[in-house]
Amino acid sequence: MVRGGLYDQHVHSWNSVDSKADPRAIVDRALAVGLAGLTFTEHYDRRAEEWPICVYDYERIAETVAGLREAVGSRLFVGLGIEVCYQPDQMDEILEHLDGHAFDAVMLSVHWFNDRALHEHAHWTGLDTVTATQRYLQTVLEAVRFVRDLAAGGRRPFHLLGHLDLVKRYTQRYFSRYEVRQYRDLVEEILRTCVEADLIPELNTSTLRQSLPEPMPAAWAVEMYARLGGRAMSLGSDAHQVDHVGAGLAQGAELLKAAGVPCQAVFMACQRHELPL
Numbered sequence: 001m002v003r004g005g006l007y008d009q010h011v012h013s014w015n016s017v018d019s020k021a022d023p024r025a026i027v028d029r030a031l032a033v034g035l036a037g038l039t040f041t042e043h044y045d046r047r048a049e050e051w052p053i054c055v056y057d058y059e060r061i062a063e064t065v066a067g068l069r070e071a072v073g074s075r076l077f078v079g080l081g082i083e084v085c086y087q088p089d090q091m092d093e094i095l096e097h098l099d100g101h102a103f104d105a106v107m108l109s110v111h112w113f114n115d116r117a118l119h120e121h122a123h124w125t126g127l128d129t130v131t132a133t134q135r136y137l138q139t140v141l142e143a144v145r146f147v148r149d150l151a152a153g154g155r156r157p158f159h160l161l162g163h164l165d166l167v168k169r170y171t172q173r174y175f176s177r178y179e180v181r182q183y184r185d186l187v188e189e190i191l192r193t194c195v196e197a198d199l200i201p202e203l204n205t206s207t208l209r210q211s212l213p214e215p216m217p218a219a220w221a222v223e224m225y226a227r228l229g230g231r232a233m234s235l236g237s238d239a240h241q242v243d244h245v246g247a248g249l250a251q252g253a254e255l256l257k258a259a260g261v262p263c264q265a266v267f268m269a270c271q272r273h274e275l276p277l
């Protein structure tokens with residue numbers, strides 16, 4: 001029996017290259033804010049030339065999670081997850097890594113497009129909001145089609161699609177605007193493919209504490225997903241620091257319900273549980 005309550009299925013600790021957060025403090029914070037569970041989705045990025053110190057140390061992460069589980073008992077679910085950076089030319093190695101290890105949840109995220117990292121400011125030279133948004137969403141579509149094709153062959157290594165319109169966080173940062181709605185056809189195709197592939201999109205609330213008035217994706221896209229037959233999404237704060245754990249999740253849950261998605265999808269040992277919100 002899986003406990004009701006909110007699950008933050010997108011959390012980073014010092015086991016990710018871009019976070020200094022102590023996993024024990026993260027768990028304490030999750031308990032303090034009343035979460036039912038959280039999943040550590042540490043970064044797995046194979047482009048060593050751009051992010052040379054991004055190492056996914058499975059043994060260390062698994063040991064951390066096991067220790068935390070023992071410490072908190074039934075008060076909180078602590079999941080072992082991974083946020084895989086989609087790299088079309090590295091998928092064989094990525095799949096091999098996933099096959100060789102046990103996870104609660106595997107998230108696929110696009111952090112690269114145009115063959116460069118999104119977080120690199122230099123990448124944005126010559127790009128504008130509209131072009132970047134289109135190219136980013138096309139890459140996300142390519143990623144979810146990859147997952148769908150695997151599923152057609154009976155393989156389901158991925159469970160979650162991370163922040164499907166992450167590009168808007170950067171266009172807002174660099175150009176003070178975002179234009180995802182202009183490409184609603186692409187968003188629709190991404191969401192339809194998620195439904196076909198049985199890949200759960202997340203509602204990522206990190207933008208709510210940054211410069212945007214909406215999560216990733218926005219309510220209109222969640223409504224679209226519901227119309228396409230989607231019943232459940234995942235909630236994630238994308239916390240990289242302790243005080244962001246669970247941030248925006250209650251608001252996100254309300255948004256999902258209002259938009260016609262009645263459940264949150266929670267993964268434990270790769271099994272999906274749909275919990276009514």
Ligand SMILES: [Zn+2]
Nearest residue numbers: 083109162163
């Ligand atoms: Zn990410």
Ligand SMILES: [Zn+2]
Nearest residue numbers: 010012083238
């Ligand atoms: Zn993340």
